[in-house]
Amino acid sequence: MKIGFDNEKYLKMQSEHIRDRISKFDNKLYLEFGGKLFDDYHASRVLPGFAPDSKLRLLKELSDQAEIVIVISAKDIEKNKIRGDLGITYDTDVLRLIQTYRDQGLYVGSVTITQFSGQESALLFKNRLENLDIPVYLHYIIPGYPSNVPLIISEEGYGKNDYIETSRPLVIVTAPGPGSGKMATCLSQLYHEHKRGIHAGYAKFETFPVWNLPLKHPVNLAYEAATADLNDVNMIDPYHLEAYGETTVNYNRDVEIFPVLNTIFEKIYGESPYKSPTDMGVNMAGKCICDDEVCREASRQEIIRRYYAALNALVKGDSSDKEAQKIELLMNMAGITIADRKVAVEAQKRAKETGGPAAALELEDGTIVTGKTTNLLGASAALLLNVLKLLAGIDHEVHIISPNSIEPIQKLKVDYLKSKNPRLHTDEVLIALSASAAENPQARLALSQLPKLEGCQAHTSVMLSDVDIKIFKKLGVQLTSEAVFEHILLS
Template sequence: MDKIGFDNGKYRDLQSSRIRERIGQFGNKLYLEFGGKLFDDHHASRVLPGFAPDSKIRMLQELADKAEIVIAICASDIEKNKIRGDLGITYDVDVLRLIDAFRSQGLYVGSVVVTRYAAQPAADAFKRRMESLGMRVYLHYPIAGYPNNIPLIVSDEGYGKNDYIETSRPLVVVTAPGPGSGKMAVCLSQLYHAYKRGVKAGYAKFETFPIWNLPLQHPVNLAYEAATADLGDVNMIDPFHLAAHGATTVNYNRDVEIFPVLSAMFEKIMGECPYKSPTDMGVNMAGCCIVDDEAVCAAARQEIVRRYYAALCDRRTGQADDELVYKLELIMQQAKVDASIRPVIAASARVAEETGNPAAAIELPGGEVVTGKTTALMGATSATLLNALKRLAGIDHGSHLISPEAIEPIQSVKVSHLGSNNPRLHSDETLIALAISATTNPLAKRALDQLARLRGCEAHSTVILSPVDTGIYGKLGLRLTCEPTYETNKLYHK
C-alpha cells in the first residue's frame, strides 16, 4: 500500500486560486483547455498517492458559480464510432455520460461543439439527438493547412467560419471524451470571435502531466511518458521557457512543437502573445503539493512496471507492436526499475511452477503476499481473492467460506445452461457466492467486510485474465498486472 505523498486539500485550494488568478488576468473571461480526465483520474492517484481520483472535479466545484463546461467531440470520431478504451463506450455516448456526470456535481454544461464537421451523416444524427435532448450544439469546420497556414486560420474564412459558442460565465472549461477532439482549436476560435467583437478574453491550459516543476527524469514524469507511449509523447525541457526566464521546466513534445504556431496566432488575434513559453500557458499546481518525494517516486516506479506489463499483454493480443514495448523498456531503464519491485510477480510464478497451472498473488497493505492456485472449483484469481480476504479477516486458511456444495450448482448452471466450457468460478461469481454465504456464515461475513481494504493493493496473474476477472479486480481497486501468456494454446480466446 502506498505511503501518502501528496496533499490533496492543498492541491484543491492552490489550483482553484491559480485559475481565479488567470481569469482576472484576461478581463474576467478565460477559455481553459482541460486535458486528461476530469473524473476518475486513477493514473494521478496511483503516481501521486494521496491525490483523490475526483480531485479535479472537486476543484471545479469550488468555481461552480464562475464556470461552464463546453464539450468538444470530433466529427470523424463520431463517424468511426471511436471507443474509449477505459470505459468501452463510443465517444458520442461518452458525451452523454459526461453531461450527466457534470450536472450531478452541480456544474453547468452550456453546450457541445462538433469539431472538424464536414456534413458527416453520423455527426448530423448526433447533432439532432443532442438538440432533441435540449443541448445547444455548435459546428466547427476543418481549415486547410491547419495549424501552419496562419493567415487563413486567423481570418473570416478560417476561425471566422466556425459557429461562435455563446457562453455566459467567466470560466469556460473546454473538455472532451478523449485526445484529438480539437479542444485547443475551440478555445482559439472563441478568442478570435471575442476579439472581433471587442471582448477581451484569454486562453490557458490545464494538464496534470508532465509536472512542469519536477525534473525531466523524475519517476512521476517518466510514468506519464509510459502512460502516453502509444501516443508518441516525449517529455522535454521547455526551450522557450529557458530562453525567456532562465529557468528549467518540463513540458512535452507536442506543446513545444506547436508553441511557435500558437504564439503567431495569439499575435494575430490579440496583437501580442501573452505567453513566453508553453509552460507559461499552463495552470497546473500539482507539483507544489507533493509532500513526500520518496513516496511518489516509489509509486511512480510501480506504475511504470505496470504499464510495461500492460504493453506486453497488448502485444500478445495484437493491440500493440514491438515498438511500444521497446519504448517502455527504455523508460524502465531511465527510471532504474525492473519487475523485481513487484513481489507479486515472483510469488505467483513460484505457485504456477509448483502446480503446473495458472496462479495469482496479491500484496496486502502490510506488505504480506498472498497467493492462490487453480482448482477444480475456482480459477486462480478467485482463489487468491478469497485467500486475501481470509488473511485480512484473520481467518484460518483451511476454513471454508463457501461450501463446495454451494459451488457445484453454480458450475452446473454455467456448463449445462449458459454454454460455458469452464466450470470454475470467476471472481464475480465467487464474490456473489461469498455474499450469499455471508447471510448464514459469520466467517464469510467477516471476510466480505474486508473488501474495501484491497483498494490500492498490487496483484499479478501468471496468465492473461478474462475481461470479467480483470474488470472485478479493477472495480475493487486492485492494481493488476498479467504475464503475456494465455491459459490455453487455442487461437480464439474470449
C-alpha cells in the first residue's frame, strides 16, 4: 500500500504533453485512447498512487478543448459482444459511456459505427442513437485492410467513409473494447481533413507498455500478463532504435502495423510526422514513478493474481491452457512463484490444518488473518468477521452476530429458497452484521471498519461463488483463489 506513483505530477505532465502535440498540427489532433478512460484499476494496482479515474480527470482538465467520438464495430453489435468486466453488450456500453461522460461535463460529439456492411442490427442501433439526438456516422469494410494502401487512400477506401463532423481541437477516439476500429477511424479522419485543407494530426494514448521502462520491468511484464488472452507481446521498438539510437518499448501490434501507418501518413501528408511507433505515443506515466521498487513489487503481485485468474478460467472452461502457460513464463522472467503471495501460502496452510476450505487476508500492516469453514459460515464470511473484529479491537471469541440471528437466515435459504448450502455467504453475513448494528455497538464498530479493507490482499483455498467474488471486489480487496472446486457443490 506504499505509494510508488506521483498522480498529480502525472496529470500536469500529461495534459501539457497533449496540448503540445495539438500545437504541432493545424490545431486538430485525433487522439486514440486505449484502455479504460475511467476505473483503470490495473494501472492503480501496478502503479500504486495512480488514481483509477486519472484519465477522466485528465480529460476534464482538457474539457474546453476536447470532444469525444465513441467507436463501435458493426460486427460486435451483430454478435452481441459482451464486456467481460461488466457483463453488458458493447452497444449497451456505448449508451452507458455517453451518459457517464456527459455526467462528468465532457462533450460527446458523435458515435461512429465501423466495419459496416449493411448489418440490420447496426442500422437499428443507429436509429436508436439518432432518436436520442446523437449524431451517428458509418465507416465501411475496406477489402485488403490494412495492407492494400492504394485502395485505402482512395475515394473507394477512406473516401467512402462518412466524414465525422467535429468542432474542437482535440478529438478523443475511444471504444467499449479492443478491435472496435479506433485507429482506422482516426486515419480516415486525417484523409478527409486533408481533402479539406486541414493538416490534422494523430497520436496514441496507451498507458501500457510503459515505453521508457525496460522491456522486462515488472510493470511491463504485468501488462503482458493482463493481455495474455490477446497474445500481446512487449518488444523493443526497432524503428525508434534505428532513428534515435534509443531503446524504447512498444507492443507487437503497433510495431507490426507501423510500416503500413507510415505509408498511409506519407500518402496523406506527403511525409510522415513520425519515425517510430513510440513517436506516436503521448504517455508520460513512466516519468511519474517516484518509487521504482514499490511499483516493481506491486507488479509482481499483479502477475501472480493474473496467473490465478487464468487457472480459474481454465478449470471453469472459459479459456485454454495457453493463457496460463504464457503467464507462467512471465512469472519465470520476473523471478517469482505463487509462494511469493503470502496470503496464498497462509490460506493453503489453514485449509490443510482444518481439512476444509479456508481463506486469508493481509492487512495494511502485514498482519495476516485467516478464516475457516464452520457450520454457520463459509470460509470467506468467517474471514470477514475475523478481520473486522481484529480491526475494531473486539475479542475473537465475542459474537458480533448472534448465532440465533443466523439460524433464521439459514432456514430461509434451505427451507424456503431451496438452497443446498446453509452456510452464509459474504453478502449475507454483512447484511446480518448490519441488522445487528442497530442494537449492538460492537457490531456497529466492526461494520465501520469495512473501508480499511480497500487494497488488502486475500486468497481462498477454493474457488468462490460469483456473489462472494463481487463482494470482495466492491470492498476493494484484491482476491485470488486456488483453481479448485469445492468437493460439494454449494449454491
